[in-house]
Amino acid sequence: MLDLSDDEILSLSKEHVFYTWSAQARVNPIAVKRAQGVYFWDTNDKQFLDFNSMTMCVNIGHGDQRVIRAMQEQAAELAYAAPGMTTKVRALASKAVADITPHQALTKVLFTLGGADANENAIKLARGYTGRHKILTRYRSYHGATAGAMAATGDPRRVVWEPNLMTGVVHFLDPYRYRSTFHRTNPDISEKEFSQDYLNHLEEIIQYEGPDSIAAIMMESVTGTNGIIIPPEGYMQGVRAVCDKYGIVMIADEVMSGFGRTGKWFAVEHWDVVPDIITMAKGLTSAYAPLGAVAMKPEIAAAFNETVFESGLTYTSHPVSLAAALANIGVIREEKLVERAAGMGPVLKRLLTDLGEAHPSIGEIRSIGLFGIIELVKDRKTKEPMAPWNASSPEMASLRKHCLDNGLFLYTHWHTVLIIPPLIHDHDAIWALVNSIPVEMRDDGKPRAHQMTPQEQQLMAFLNAQK
Numbered sequence: 001m002l003d004l005s006d007d008e009i010l011s012l013s014k015e016h017v018f019y020t021w022s023a024q025a026r027v028n029p030i031a032v033k034r035a036q037g038v039y040f041w042d043t044n045d046k047q048f049l050d051f052n053s054m055t056m057c058v059n060i061g062h063g064d065q066r067v068i069r070a071m072q073e074q075a076a077e078l079a080y081a082a083p084g085m086t087t088k089v090r091a092l093a094s095k096a097v098a099d100i101t102p103h104q105a106l107t108k109v110l111f112t113l114g115g116a117d118a119n120e121n122a123i124k125l126a127r128g129y130t131g132r133h134k135i136l137t138r139y140r141s142y143h144g145a146t147a148g149a150m151a152a153t154g155d156p157r158r159v160v161w162e163p164n165l166m167t168g169v170v171h172f173l174d175p176y177r178y179r180s181t182f183h184r185t186n187p188d189i190s191e192k193e194f195s196q197d198y199l200n201h202l203e204e205i206i207q208y209e210g211p212d213s214i215a216a217i218m219m220e221s222v223t224g225t226n227g228i229i230i231p232p233e234g235y236m237q238g239v240r241a242v243c244d245k246y247g248i249v250m251i252a253d254e255v256m257s258g259f260g261r262t263g264k265w266f267a268v269e270h271w272d273v274v275p276d277i278i279t280m281a282k283g284l285t286s287a288y289a290p291l292g293a294v295a296m297k298p299e300i301a302a303a304f305n306e307t308v309f310e311s312g313l314t315y316t317s318h319p320v321s322l323a324a325a326l327a328n329i330g331v332i333r334e335e336k337l338v339e340r341a342a343g344m345g346p347v348l349k350r351l352l353t354d355l356g357e358a359h360p361s362i363g364e365i366r367s368i369g370l371f372g373i374i375e376l377v378k379d380r381k382t383k384e385p386m387a388p389w390n391a392s393s394p395e396m397a398s399l400r401k402h403c404l405d406n407g408l409f410l411y412t413h414w415h416t417v418l419i420i421p422p423l424i425h426d427h428d429a430i431w432a433l434v435n436s437i438p439v440e441m442r443d444d445g446k447p448r449a450h451q452m453t454p455q456e457q458q459l460m461a462f463l464n465a466q467k
């Protein structure tokens with residue numbers, strides 16, 4: 001096929017590839033050769049267990065022939081059609097996405113190329129629909145790397161690019177109980193009161209900014225890389241009510257939390273909330289092809305019945321990506337992966353809780369479905385994180401290295417370890433893998449390898465033998 005020996009991949013890449021999110025001189029990529037199920041292999045045939053669904057996106061696992069065949073057949077039949085045309089796969093994929101939205105209420109779908117441009121288009125739709133300018137988002141959020149989505153992003157990835165970003169974004173605080181600014185002296189407050197405090201904070205900001213100037217509140221339904229922050233009971237419903245009160249469009253960014261990840265098609269369903277717009281990507285095709293989407297309520301689409309929607313993308317509704325999405329949704333249904341993630345949710349929570357109880361280096365664990373996090377701390381009392389805000393530390397670098405050396409691929413983010421496996425991992429695999437994360441730090445700051453029980457060893461040997 002492609003004429004390049006395995007040994008030359010890294011050196012040729014070093015010469016010509018420009019890497020995102022990286023200082024170019026320091027990149028040290030894994031040269032991936034193939035992937036199947038929950039595994040991938042590098043060019044030295046080293047096997048990795050994928051415990052992060054690559055970039056939190058391969059929800060159905062790797063190498064699924066049903067999706068691959070659908071893409072091949074679509075490419076052979078019709079590889080591309082212009083944005084103003086339509087195709088069989090466009091009609092079917094739009095319906096398939098509309099059908100899985102909460103109460104099937106978001107009936108119109110605009111396809112994009114990924115998550116960032118889905119959010120960009122959602123912002124434009126909200127601004128056009130309301131005739132207002134401002135967008136409210138949270139500090140602990142990531143919404144994408146294009147100028148508008150980066151402006152919407154609350155985390156430090158935005159700060160580097162300021163002030164050359166989209167104007168009009170105002171940030172507010174997340175209901176993050178473990179490190180809640182408002183509740184340092186009363187941490188035992190009830191969940192209801194806790195939610196209300198953060199809703200009051202949001203409403204106060206709306207008042208200061210002027211409700212008539214705010215087009216949308218956009219938030220990740222469950223925060224992703226910024227901490228798997230699960231909304232406390234009443235919070236999402238409260239945000240919905242605030243949006244209704246002031247005529248503000250509610251945008252749920254489900255790029256990471258959608259497609260079964262939390263045990264529902266979309267995470268907002270846990271709180272029976274119907275947003276006006278849902279943005280999605282990643283699990284929409286399980287990354288077999290690039291695709292994002294903006295699903296909207298009919299009234300939002302109707303605002304553009306006579307007014308032109310001044311935006312577009314050459315590759316909107318790319319047939320090969322849509323074929324991947326349709327087949328992927330089919331696989332999620334066929335394999336009951338939403339139900340499976342829902343069933344695994346309590347199992348993962350129990351495992352993480354046990355781990356947390358056993359290791360003083362764990363400050364808190366949180367999870368919903370197969371979407372989890374371990375917060376590592378130097379001191380449980382002070383909650384001093386194992387790495388400072390927006391930085392790594394020798395301990396965290398060492399933990400990640402230990403995992404990779406041992407063929408476990410997962411993400412660490414600052415002082416946290418993310419648990420975002422493909423939804424096809426079974427009970428035993430999740431159990432063995434969670435227990436193999438070296439969360440106990442030695443005095444020299446190196447992670448202490450977990451001493452596996454014979455049963456765990458047997459399981460790991462079995463898992464590693466799968467090819």
Ligand code: PLP
Nearest residue numbers: 114115116142143144224255256
């Ligand atoms: N929104 C969320 C919640 C994300 O996690 C991401 C990516 O990680 C994005 C948006 C941006 O998606 P993309 O990288 O496809 O542009």
